[in-house]
Amino acid sequence: MSVFWILLLPLVGILLPVLFARAGRTPVAWLTALTPALALAVLLQQAPVVFSHTVPVYSAPWVPLLGLELSLHLDGLAFLFCLLILGIGLLVILYARYYLSDRDNMPLFYSYLLFFMVAMLGVVLSSNLLQLWLFWELTSISSFLLISFWWHQTEARKGARMALTVTGFGGLALLAALLLIGHVTGTYELREVLTMGEVLRNSEYYYAILALFLLGAFTKSAQFPFHFWLPHAMAAPTPVSAYLHSATMVKAGVFLLARFYPALAGTEAWFVAVSLTGMATMLVGAYIALFKHDLKGLLAYSTVSHLGLITLLLGLGTDLAAVAAVFHIINHAVFKASLFMAAGIIDHESGTRDMRKLNGLWKYMPWTATLAMVAASSMAGVPLLNGFLSKEMLFSETLDQSTLGALSWWIPLLATAGGAFAVAYSLRFMHDVFFNGEPINLPRTPHEPPRYMRVPVEVLVVLCLLVGIFPQFMVGDLLNTASMAVLQGTVPQYSLAVWHGFNFPLLMSALAIAGGLTLYINRRHLFDFQMLFVEHDAKYVFDNMVKRLIAGVTRLHQWLDDGSLQRSMFLLILLALLVSAGPLFALVNTVGSHPQLPINWVVGFCAMMLIIATFVTLWWSHLRLVALIALSVVGLIVSIAFAYFSAPDLALTQLSVEVVTILLFLLALFFLPQKSPTLDSKLTIIVRDFSVAALFGSVIGTVCYAMLTRSPDTISDFFVENSKPGGGGTNVVNVILVDFRGFDTLGEITVLGIAALGIYKLLAQMLVYMPSADSKGFRWSKERHPFLLAVVSQSLLPLALLVSAYIFLRGHNMPGGGFIAGLITAIALIQQYVAHGVEWMKERMPINYLGLIASGLLIATLSGLGSWAFGRNFLTTWFDYFYLPLVGKFELASAMVFDFGVYLTVIGATLLILANLGKLTTSERLKVGSN
Amino acid sequence: MEFIFAVSVGVMTTAGIYLMLRAQTFPVILGLTLLSYAVNLFLFASGRLTVNGAAIVGHSEQLADPLPQALVLTAIVIGFAMTAFVLILAIRARSDLGNDQVDGRELPPERSALEEALANRVEKLSAVHKARNDKPARNKRKPS
Incomplete structure (x- = not known):
């Protein structure tokens, strides 16, 4: 539980500074520090437990159905990082109190800072991979907010955007890697994954996992060639640079490398990729740092270089190197945070960070200068300071390398070169700023900062010294447990001592210091040499890439969708064709073994008719009435086909829908142009369209044939067996509709109702253009409602209603049911509309069709809800048999109530559509609010 | 079959x-x-x-x-x-x-005479339609 508190306390703390924003600057700072301080206390209280090699865990169900849970664990590595995050975080809070001016929104800054703190704690504490990723992304977002804190500066906005793009991109790669890891190991629990290193390394996905994983880690930790975002993130306020961009967030990448070290390391690919990237980053960072005139720029590149060093150590592959990496994580966090803070003080008190102007500050701020120089010496690797110890470990590890075979001697050589550059830029930081003549044109006269602004630097510098002189006492246990967590096993023998005697690593240190001195003394020549090269500002390169990407995507989008629906449709169909034709190439035999029905001449004739009618529709589609008549023939034959192939319900439905559809088409034709141009497009387009259509048709036909000649694998036996005993009906199709799949049907009648409502709305306030003559110029007949039709249809109405009632009632046991009965009733009523006109009908049948749809849906829903009253599931049906004299035995089922709802909805929807469209031809135009 | x-x-x-x-x-x-x-x-x-x-x-x-x-x-x-x-x-x-x-x-x-006439009518009517819709008091439909 205490592990949970470490995360929860700062989470609560996010709100405090904003809520008490008016309390004044110092109280807000105290309030902000409160929760991290408490969390730190909890953490330290756990220290004995962690140091005795037990891992406190906490887990709570989160989305149990998906197997997700909130799970935290506090092993040595997590403990070390928590200590850095909370400890340095507290110092940064204190420092920021004095750094931020009155104009800055300090409470908001503190909230962002705590937000970041929570995210970072989440990363290191998480023991679920997906949860880890979530917090990982939160660190990117909080970093974005903090870099852009001075959002009125262009630099800040651009830097924030770049950092978010690069780390966000890496985060997506990391997600892919974690998902693959989960796929391979079958678990997202970190502790289990770490024990399955063998499985991961032998899996076929290993290289993909490694590449994606390293992409995530390298972008976060600013490794070459993704290092460019970090210097631009320096537009952030200095406390942020000290906290996020040197001590904690950029360490998340190396944290990840260390965390998954047992699972992913140990292969040739890991060593080559990680160590070479680390080496390149270390050298590039150290080299560029020397030439930066901006104080923070120098520190930023030196951070890049040191992160490279840690990566290099993790890539060397020996256990001792991993220990050294952990050690350097601690040391770098301590000295770099203090250096950034010192740089912030210099900036704050002198008004500039330009090292060409900053000279001889020793006279103005001797105390700060001393602190900064101690920290910078540690960065350079001077003995008796903590930086020396871990650098010594690096040198000794590079000596026994064999990764590069015969060329392995490159590694210690390059490491020494990197060390020399580190000494050179550290010297520049010390000599150029604090000595080297007098300051030039400073905006302010520099002086010592407020007392408490210096305290965080003092604390960190004292730590540098203490760790440097008494390493075993200060960090022995911490390093040991953290290394054990990284290696997941025994920690090799190592000795944390200042003096190991005269040996090769010491010689390399001496060489590095001598080389650094030489480099610095000859810096003029180096600067002149560097001037020969055109400097590529990463910002412009990045901006250009983003612009080109946007332009490219825009072009692609415009090519895909130029606003023409016709073209989109063509592309869509082409895509569907490619996708559906693909699998057919793999199908060897088109014809399967399912017994085929013998050919019947009647069926053959009908099929012939169907094909001819289809082609007539196609060929004469410009003569719209002809095409419509041919279409109705197709529909008729389709319903005959349903009837012939044992689907009487479908045949009835298709037949009645056919009638309604054709009527609707006829009405629509009245409002649309009577003819299309004979050739609506260029001949080439027509040929192209027809070819694609024919290919598509042949693919579908082939699939259909292949399917028909293979034996079915169906779940319908269940429905057939349970139809009578479970649903109380013998017509299985109807029982499926109203009982087994009743919920689907409820959804479908809802869609029907929505479509009708949509049409109703489309028809409202529509201006229509009614031709006064047909396409040949003949005027319409004056007799609008032929007498004979009126009489016949009127006498047919009761008969039709009787038929529909019969079809409805028998639906449960024989072909029929709510859908069909509804359509028949609707047709009977439409016939009256056709024969008598809208006005005549409106007088005699003032029914609100909207209300009909609503009541139908309501009845269907209520009949489903009714089963809740009896403690059953939604839409469970009930049925029983009764006996009445004269009538005999009959069945009552609750499904009939549901079917009645379907019936009403179908009538309402059909009539709402047709009657309202028909009404447009009369003076009774539809107005909003009327029916 | x-x-x-x-x-x-x-x-x-x-x-x-x-x-x-x-x-x-x-x-x-x-x-x-x-x-x-x-x-x-x-x-x-x-x-x-x-x-x-x-x-x-x-x-x-x-x-x-x-x-x-x-x-x-x-x-x-x-x-x-x-x-x-x-x-x-x-x-x-x-x-x-x-x-x-x-x-x-x-x-x-290519347009037939009828369609030509229709198009003219459409223009005229949409002008009327627009004029009517522009009057805020009677404009019940949201402008699309």
Whole structure:
């Protein structure tokens, strides 16, 4: 539980500074520090437990159905990082109190800072991979907010955007890697994954996992060639640079490398990729740092270089190197945070960070200068300071390398070169700023900062010294447990001592210091040499890439969708064709073994008719009435086909829908142009369209044939067996509709109702253009409602209603049911509309069709809800048999109530559509609010 | 028999797709209707073809598969709703845009006298329509 508190306390703390924003600057700072301080206390209280090699865990169900849970664990590595995050975080809070001016929104800054703190704690504490990723992304977002804190500066906005793009991109790669890891190991629990290193390394996905994983880690930790975002993130306020961009967030990448070290390391690919990237980053960072005139720029590149060093150590592959990496994580966090803070003080008190102007500050701020120089010496690797110890470990590890075979001697050589550059830029930081003549044109006269602004630097510098002189006492246990967590096993023998005697690593240190001195003394020549090269500002390169990407995507989008629906449709169909034709190439035999029905001449004739009618529709589609008549023939034959192939319900439905559809088409034709141009497009387009259509048709036909000649694998036996005993009906199709799949049907009648409502709305306030003559110029007949039709249809109405009632009632046991009965009733009523006109009908049948749809849906829903009253599931049906004299035995089922709802909805929807469209031809135009 | 069935489905799909690629709304809706016939038959075919075997318990020895039938039944009704919606949309598009082009922009290359007259009428009416809609008091419909 205490592990949970470490995360929860700062989470609560996010709100405090904003809520008490008016309390004044110092109280807000105290309030902000409160929760991290408490969390730190909890953490330290756990220290004995962690140091005795037990891992406190906490887990709570989160989305149990998906197997997700909130799970935290506090092993040595997590403990070390928590200590850095909370400890340095507290110092940064204190420092920021004095750094931020009155104009800055300090409470908001503190909230962002705590937000970041929570995210970072989440990363290191998480023991679920997906949860880890979530917090990982939160660190990117909080970093974005903090870099852009001075959002009125262009630099800040651009830097924030770049950092978010690069780390966000890496985060997506990391997600892919974690998902693959989960796929391979079958678990997202970190502790289990770490024990399955063998499985991961032998899996076929290993290289993909490694590449994606390293992409995530390298972008976060600013490794070459993704290092460019970090210097631009320096537009952030200095406390942020000290906290996020040197001590904690950029360490998340190396944290990840260390965390998954047992699972992913140990292969040739890991060593080559990680160590070479680390080496390149270390050298590039150290080299560029020397030439930066901006104080923070120098520190930023030196951070890049040191992160490279840690990566290099993790890539060397020996256990001792991993220990050294952990050690350097601690040391770098301590000295770099203090250096950034010192740089912030210099900036704050002198008004500039330009090292060409900053000279001889020793006279103005001797105390700060001393602190900064101690920290910078540690960065350079001077003995008796903590930086020396871990650098010594690096040198000794590079000596026994064999990764590069015969060329392995490159590694210690390059490491020494990197060390020399580190000494050179550290010297520049010390000599150029604090000595080297007098300051030039400073905006302010520099002086010592407020007392408490210096305290965080003092604390960190004292730590540098203490760790440097008494390493075993200060960090022995911490390093040991953290290394054990990284290696997941025994920690090799190592000795944390200042003096190991005269040996090769010491010689390399001496060489590095001598080389650094030489480099610095000859810096003029180096600067002149560097001037020969055109400097590529990463910002412009990045901006250009983003612009080109946007332009490219825009072009692609415009090519895909130029606003023409016709073209989109063509592309869509082409895509569907490619996708559906693909699998057919793999199908060897088109014809399967399912017994085929013998050919019947009647069926053959009908099929012939169907094909001819289809082609007539196609060929004469410009003569719209002809095409419509041919279409109705197709529909008729389709319903005959349903009837012939044992689907009487479908045949009835298709037949009645056919009638309604054709009527609707006829009405629509009245409002649309009577003819299309004979050739609506260029001949080439027509040929192209027809070819694609024919290919598509042949693919579908082939699939259909292949399917028909293979034996079915169906779940319908269940429905057939349970139809009578479970649903109380013998017509299985109807029982499926109203009982087994009743919920689907409820959804479908809802869609029907929505479509009708949509049409109703489309028809409202529509201006229509009614031709006064047909396409040949003949005027319409004056007799609008032929007498004979009126009489016949009127006498047919009761008969039709009787038929529909019969079809409805028998639906449960024989072909029929709510859908069909509804359509028949609707047709009977439409016939009256056709024969008598809208006005005549409106007088005699003032029914609100909207209300009909609503009541139908309501009845269907209520009949489903009714089963809740009896403690059953939604839409469970009930049925029983009764006996009445004269009538005999009959069945009552609750499904009939549901079917009645379907019936009403179908009538309402059909009539709402047709009657309202028909009404447009009369003076009774539809107005909003009327029916 | 299966072969004839498959050929019919293929032919209807071809005609449906071809018509759906036309530039005027009416042929597109015709194509959509043909395609939904084809789709319904195709789905129905997934239960294989049976003669004299209506899915009624006790009706015959070998019953046709009822599940595809139930699915196709609702598909037919929904298909009707969709056809109706698209038809009304086409009418509405013609009334608002003044042409029956799918893309709503280019006018047909050749127009009959009637269509010419109609287009004139459309322009006149849409001017009236616009004038009426511009009056805020009577403008009940949200401007699109």
